[in-house]
Amino acid sequence: MLCAGIAGTGVAQADPEFESEYFEAIPTVLTVSRLEQPLRDAPGAVTVIDRAMIRRSGARDVAELLRLVPGYLVAGATGATPNAAYHVPQDSYGIRNLVLVDGRSVYSSFFLGDTQRGLMAVMPEDIERIEVLRGANSAAYGANAMFGVINIVTRHALDSQGLELGLSAGSSDVRDSRFRIGWGDEVASYRLSAGTRADSGYVNAYDDRQLKMLNWRADLKPQPDDDLMLTAGVHELRSGRGEYGNPGEPTRTTEYEDWYLQGRWQRQLSATGQLQLSADVAQERYADATPYAPIPGVMLDYGARGQRMNLELQRSDSLGSDLRAVWGLGWKQEQASSQALYHRPDPVGFHEARAFGHLEWRPTERWTANAGAFVAQHSLSGSYVAPRLMLNHHFTPEQTVRFGVNRSLRSSSLLETFGDVRYYHSPSGLLVGRSWLGDPAIRPERLRSEEISYLGDFRSWHLGLDLRAYRESVSDWVSVVANPLYLAHWGNPTIPRQLFENVGAYTVRGLEYQLRWTPGPDTRLQWQQNFSQLDWTDVARASSNQPPARASTLAWFQSLPGRIDMTLLWSERGQMTWSQEAQWLPSMRRVDLRLAHAWQMERGKAELAFMVQGLNGDVVEGQLGYLLGRRAFLTLRLEQ
Amino acid sequence: MAGACSARLASADAAEPEVWLALSDHGGAGAEAARLLQDLVERDGRLSPAWRVGTWAELPANPEVSPQLLVTFGAAAFRVGIERALVTPVLGRAPMLAALVSQASYLDLAPKSALRSSAVWLDQPPERYAELLRQALPEHRRVGVLFGPDSVVWRSALARALAARGQTLLEATLASDERALYPALRSLLDEADVLLALPDKQVYSPANVPNILLAAYRRRVPLVSYSAAHARAGAVLALHTTPQDVARQVAAVLRQVLTGRGLPPPRLADEGSIAVNEQVARSLGLTFPSSQVLARTIHLREAEP
Numbered sequence: 001m002l003c004a005g006i007a008g009t010g011v012a013q014a015d016p017e018f019e020s021e022y023f024e025a026i027p028t029v030l031t032v033s034r035l036e037q038p039l040r041d042a043p044g045a046v047t048v049i050d051r052a053m054i055r056r057s058g059a060r061d062v063a064e065l066l067r068l069v070p071g072y073l074v075a076g077a078t079g080a081t082p083n084a085a086y087h088v089p090q091d092s093y094g095i096r097n098l099v100l101v102d103g104r105s106v107y108s109s110f111f112l113g114d115t116q117r118g119l120m121a122v123m124p125e126d127i128e129r130i131e132v133l134r135g136a137n138s139a140a141y142g143a144n145a146m147f148g149v150i151n152i153v154t155r156h157a158l159d160s161q162g163l164e165l166g167l168s169a170g171s172s173d174v175r176d177s178r179f180r181i182g183w184g185d186e187v188a189s190y191r192l193s194a195g196t197r198a199d200s201g202y203v204n205a206y207d208d209r210q211l212k213m214l215n216w217r218a219d220l221k222p223q224p225d226d227d228l229m230l231t232a233g234v235h236e237l238r239s240g241r242g243e244y245g246n247p248g249e250p251t252r253t254t255e256y257e258d259w260y261l262q263g264r265w266q267r268q269l270s271a272t273g274q275l276q277l278s279a280d281v282a283q284e285r286y287a288d289a290t291p292y293a294p295i296p297g298v299m300l301d302y303g304a305r306g307q308r309m310n311l312e313l314q315r316s317d318s319l320g321s322d323l324r325a326v327w328g329l330g331w332k333q334e335q336a337s338s339q340a341l342y343h344r345p346d347p348v349g350f351h352e353a354r355a356f357g358h359l360e361w362r363p364t365e366r367w368t369a370n371a372g373a374f375v376a377q378h379s380l381s382g383s384y385v386a387p388r389l390m391l392n393h394h395f396t397p398e399q400t401v402r403f404g405v406n407r408s409l410r411s412s413s414l415l416e417t418f419g420d421v422r423y424y425h426s427p428s429g430l431l432v433g434r435s436w437l438g439d440p441a442i443r444p445e446r447l448r449s450e451e452i453s454y455l456g457d458f459r460s461w462h463l464g465l466d467l468r469a470y471r472e473s474v475s476d477w478v479s480v481v482a483n484p485l486y487l488a489h490w491g492n493p494t495i496p497r498q499l500f501e502n503v504g505a506y507t508v509r510g511l512e513y514q515l516r517w518t519p520g521p522d523t524r525l526q527w528q529q530n531f532s533q534l535d536w537t538d539v540a541r542a543s544s545n546q547p548p549a550r551a552s553t554l555a556w557f558q559s560l561p562g563r564i565d566m567t568l569l570w571s572e573r574g575q576m577t578w579s580q581e582a583q584w585l586p587s588m589r590r591v592d593l594r595l596a597h598a599w600q601m602e603r604g605k606a607e608l609a610f611m612v613q614g615l616n617g618d619v620v621e622g623q624l625g626y627l628l629g630r631r632a633f634l635t636l637r638l639e640q
Numbered sequence: 641m642a643g644a645c646s647a648r649l650a651s652a653d654a655a656e657p658e659v660w661l662a663l664s665d666h667g668g669a670g671a672e673a674a675r676l677l678q679d680l681v682e683r684d685g686r687l688s689p690a691w692r693v694g695t696w697a698e699l700p701a702n703p704e705v706s707p708q709l710l711v712t713f714g715a716a717a718f719r720v721g722i723e724r725a726l727v728t729p730v731l732g733r734a735p736m737l738a739a740l741v742s743q744a745s746y747l748d749l750a751p752k753s754a755l756r757s758s759a760v761w762l763d764q765p766p767e768r769y770a771e772l773l774r775q776a777l778p779e780h781r782r783v784g785v786l787f788g789p790d791s792v793v794w795r796s797a798l799a800r801a802l803a804a805r806g807q808t809l810l811e812a813t814l815a816s817d818e819r820a821l822y823p824a825l826r827s828l829l830d831e832a833d834v835l836l837a838l839p840d841k842q843v844y845s846p847a848n849v850p851n852i853l854l855a856a857y858r859r860r861v862p863l864v865s866y867s868a869a870h871a872r873a874g875a876v877l878a879l880h881t882t883p884q885d886v887a888r889q890v891a892a893v894l895r896q897v898l899t900g901r902g903l904p905p906p907r908l909a910d911e912g913s914i915a916v917n918e919q920v921a922r923s924l925g926l927t928f929p930s931s932q933v934l935a936r937t938i939h940l941r942e943a944e945p
Contacts, residue, residue, distance in 0.1 A: 022742070022762060022839065022867055023669040023883075026846055029853040030874030035923040050860070051830075128858070156858050159826055186822070186851045224850070397927045457925070459778055521781045521806070605827075 027224075032318060033274035040400045041360065043370035043390035045134040045453045045468045047514065051155075054124050056557050056567045058594040058611040058635070060168070060176060060197060062119045062130065062152065067553055067571060069132045070466070070512040070528040072148075075622035076116075077578065079201025080209040080239035083116050083622065086134060086148035087472065087508055087532055089545055089578040092622070094119065096410060096445075098137070098145040101152045102217075102231060104262045104280045107144065109306030109349075110336035111286075113413040117256060119150070121213055121235045123195050125166065125178060125637075128155045134468060134512075136449045138408030139372040139388030142354055143381070146410040146447055147472075154231075157182055157189035157219040162604070162640040166195075170611075170633020173200040173208070190218045202626035203618060206240040206251035225268040234259040247293040250300070258284035272318035276328075283307045289340075297425045298432055304338030319359075327357040336414045343420040350379040352411070368392040370404075381411045381444045400455040410445045416478055416500040417442055430493075436480065437496035443476045445502075467513040476502040479544075504538040508547065522559035528552065543584070548574035567594040578622050585624060591615040604640035611635065656690035657708040657898050660734075662717045663695050669883045670713030670740055676887035677711070677894070684891070687898055696720045706734040709897045711890055715745040725755050735903040739890050740883075742839050744790035746906065759906035760889045762881045763839060764866065766794050768912060770801035771938045772879050773864060776928050777834055780862065781806065784832025786824055787813045788840035798838075814843055821848060822855075829859045837865040837875070849873065862924055871915035876926060878915040879938075885911040914938075 039046050047069045059065045063082035066072040076082040077092040090096045093114035099106045106118025130152050137145040161182035168176035178195035194214045201207030215233040222228065235258050242251035262280035269275055289301040314328035335349035342348050358372035374386040390404030419438030424431055453468040480498045489495045510532030517525045529552045536542055551573035558566045569592040575584055596609035611633055618627040661674040674693055681687055692699060692707070696717065701724075710731065712718040718738040725732040738746050738759040746759045773783060783802055787795055792813055799809040810832050812824035821843065828835065835856050837844055844852070844867070853874040856863045862876040871878035889910045897903055914931040921928060928934060 022869075022880075024846070024869060026849055026869050026873045028873050029850040030857055030917075030920050030923075032919060034854075034857070035919060038922050038925050040925065041922075129860070156855075158822065159829070159855065159858060161823065161826065457927075462779060518779065521808070 028271055031268060031271040032324075033268050033270070033272055033316060037360065040394060040455055040457075041362070041368040041370075041392060042133075043140075043360075043372070043388060043392075043404060044137065044402070044451070045455075045466060047132045047134060047466070049130040049132070051128055053557070054127055054130075056565060056594070056596075057555075057569070058567060058592070058596075058609060059124050060174075062122055062124065062127075062150070063116070065124065065130060066132065066150070067569065068526065068528075068555055069134065070514040070553075071134055071468070071510075071530045072132075073547065073551065073573070073576070075578065076202075077622045078205045078207035078241070078626065079199065079628070080207040080241070081116055082120065084119070084150075087470075087510065087530070088147065088474075088506075088534060088547055089576055090147065092578065095413065096144075096146040098141055098149045099152070100141075100149065102154055102229065102262065103264060103278055104231070104260065104282075105144070105308075105310065106282075108258075108284060109308050109334040109414060110284065110304035110338060110341065111302075111413065112415050113144065113410075115150075117235075117237060117258070120197070120211060120237070121215075121233065121258075122152055122154065123178060123193060123213060123215070125164065125180065125195075126154045126160070126191075126193055126215060126217075128153045128159070135451060135470065136406055136408035136447050136472070137388075138386035139374050139406050140356070140358060142356070142374050142376055142386065143352075143378070143384070143409055143411035143444065146408050146445065154215075154217060155191070157184060157191040157217050158186060160191045161189065164193075164637070164639045166635060166637040168633050168635040170631065172629060172631045172633075173198065174631065174633040175199070176635070184218075186221060188218065188220045190216070192216050199631075201240065202621070202623075203629040204244070205623075205626040206242050206244060207626075208240045208253075210238045212236045227266045229262075229264045231262045232260065241288065242290075250290050250293055252288070252290040254286065254288040254302075256284065256286045258282060269317075272324075274316050276314040276316075277312070278314075279309075279311045281307070281309050292423065295425065295432060297427070298423050299426065300423070301340035302338075302421075304336055304341050306334070306336040308335075309333045322362045324360045325358065328355070330354045330356075334414070341415060341421055342418050343422050344418075348414050348418040350411075350414075352376050352378045366394050368394070378411050380417055380440075381409075384409055384411075384444065398457045398459065402451070402453045402455070404453075405448070405450045408447045408449065410447075410478075412442045412444055412478060412500075414438075419500060420496075433493045434496040436498050436500065437483070438500050442478060442500060443502050445478055446475045448473045448475075462518045464516040465513065466516075467511070469511045471507065471509045473505065473507040475505040477504055477506065479503045504536055504541055506534055506536045506541075506545070508532055508534040510547075524555075524557040526553075526555040526557075543577055546577045546584075548576040548587070550574050563598050565594075565596040565598065567596075568592070583624055585620055585622070588619045588621070589616060590619050590621075590628070601638075604638060606639070607635075607637045609635045609637075656688060658705065659689040659691055659894065659898075660699060660707045660710045661691060661693040662699060662710065662712045662721055663693070664714035664716035665695060669886075670717065673713055673740060673883035673886045673890070674711075676884055677890050680887055680891045681894065687895060689894070689898060696724060702728065703730050706730045706732075708734070709894060710734045710736045711894070712736065712738050713740045713886075715741045715749065718746070719749050722749060722755065722757075735897060737890065737893055737897075737903065738906075739886050742790065743793070743906075743908070744839070744841075756903055758893070758903045760886060760893060761906060761908050762886070763794075763908050764879050764881060764912050765908045766798040767801040768938055769836060769838075769864070769879055770798065770805050770807065772877065772914070772934065773802075773807060773834060773836065774805045775937045776877055776934055777862065777864070777926070780833035782808050782810050782831060782833045784810045784812075784828035784835045784861070785838060786821075786828060786835070786840075786843050787811055787838070788843040789814075790842065791838040791840035794838055822851075825852060825855055829856060829861050832861060835861050835863045837863060837867070837870065839866050844870075857920070857924075860924060862921070862926060868913070868915040871917045874917065874920055876917055876921045876924065877928070877934075879912050880915060881909040881911070882913045885909060885913060 066084040094116045095113040099115040108114040133149040164180040166178035175198040180193040182191040197211040218230040220228040237256040260282035264278040292298040310332040312330035316326040333351040335347045337347040354376040356374045361369045370390045388406035421435045449472045456465040512530035514528040553571040556568040572589040594611045598607040614630040712721045736757040743761045865875040
């Protein structure tokens, strides 16, 4: 009887209420396939530089930021060629680094495989974070991941919407500008950023630099499980080269232009599985020709064109509750054409097909094992395998010890292989000399690296410690050597003066660590040191590529009252040689100070920063005779 | 359906105090909370009310005796309850307790009536969120909150609770303009160490949640939420109110009313539960004590299996 009223009640159905959503399941958004491997499980030491640190460092380009990574040496042979090297001051061009920008390798094809221009062409303001994988990593990235991988992740277009304007000006003719516009929504978002960087480089050096950059990124989400990223960019660098008073190396302005296109499509196949297809293409052109004063009618020319193409398919999935795998296939092609560098009208180049696989196994909460291998068929170097094994033991939830061993290699650059630089008299057409000669039979450099590293995160003390002890043995090191025949046949223009050769082997042992401490909400301190020792098997090379016995950096980030932000960077290193010329650079100290004031505006925010580099006076960075003069500049940044 | 209704009514007896449990629908959290409530009261044994359980469509339209307590589960049931009470004097005399409602929904609906009503809100007190953040994420001191029309009432209480623990509130308030969500979120993520989600149907709508989770993860900013569903979807932590928590609190009110002490004023959730998404936490390099330990440290009843 009590239920009799039901039929006639007819209560209107209420709208869906928030409370039902409170309990309602929503699809898993951050599926395992979207999550990145945490640092404690990573197969090697990783340093992350986040956006806040990038901004607070005041860095004008990425190389400067690498001062915040333990083990890195940062300096340029000139002010126009900023360079960073992990542990060993290997070369002046960054050819043994792997630099990835959103997964795209940015090294240059035509010369030695330089990464320094690629590093310069990313504006720090566009970067979300930089993950530096300290140590060799060919097992994951193949040849060229020889001494560290600098993985730059630019901001998602949705995270950089609106307008941004930045202007810098100061001493050493620092004149930087930047403009960014971002638009769109979560289905399709876009960013276009344009910028210029200019300065007069080091004191005493002919190394003025004028860089123009235009970069574009689109992030599209046609379906909830699909992410498509497209990027494109064009850069133009005019920089000074040569030495005052050296007629053999006259001062002149070089021009470098490049463009790239990249696409990356990711599909979430399941909660644990992801498929990724990526492709990129890049072209570059370098012009550097000048009359050779000692012999009228002879031109010095290093001009070239290069192009690269890369394709990759990658699949990741869980193979069990404690086992994850990443595997894939890829193909790349590189070409360069330069009559000046290769003495042939046709392009030189190579292609490489690759397969890679990586397993992460977590049998217990305490252990993570990472094993991987990269197998490639290189048209010049032949086939190679780069394996890796790393064991991570989490002896407490806050502390991890890693043990690992891996083999890496660097496939030789086109210049090292095909280089044939000749100088002709014009208009007679007579050969007057030859300089570099490559060797088609040159062997790839190989590296075997062993490490024991430690990662501690003591939250109750607000303290983090990252320590790595390493032993890195390089064999078949490639370098330019004087051709013994050249002196024996002095005056014979057909004998090349310098040869690329596998010159020897060395071992570098050392210990690096970084301590991070945030004693209060307004203070962050970072202290890092690297102690290393390099021994060549051939004592004749004993003073080549010698790292400093000790290098230290202190970074102090402090928020002060009145929305003032202070950064103090102090670094010192012992004496070292950057290049094979065995030129000993004296020990140095450098202090940088940045003070910034930020404020809110009606429709955005603003920051005015004052930066002094080399506060303690002029310092020798990468080459004797050239000084980083004390440099001060103001930066105004407006963001909407 | 009528059978279910009759079965529930079998225990009704004129001598027993009658308690009505009005559901928004038959499934979901409301039905679960109502069932848990009955179990709790029956296990306790001190009271043995006669239950009438069902949706409003199943409950008597014109009862002869007014119930001693009318508990609605969910905002829809509460809204219909008010409508019924206003047109049915017998029901209008009964004290009404709104359970499984947010404070915002309750305050939105309750002023429309001069009825005796109170509530057990789903919302957790701001101090509890602040304490959870301090315990679980002591390094994440700048707490970003995106307030919307429903959640903005918590602003000053939360700011005080955070300040008392050495944390800072960074806030953005969303006006009615939907498009303002992402710009506000972006600027919060620029500054905040952690993003705290408070119940707000405009900000944390099912359409917005996936995008907010992705945006926060891209910036490596952990999201701490009020919803266990968010923790499953990708928030690192949730301090949420379960149907069981609601049932316990309603049982206490029920005892108070049935023992003649009257209807207490509305209260925030007395209890809560912690959900941890270990995979996301691990990926962000965060390690927490277990949800049970966290619950204990912020003085929540230990989660029961």
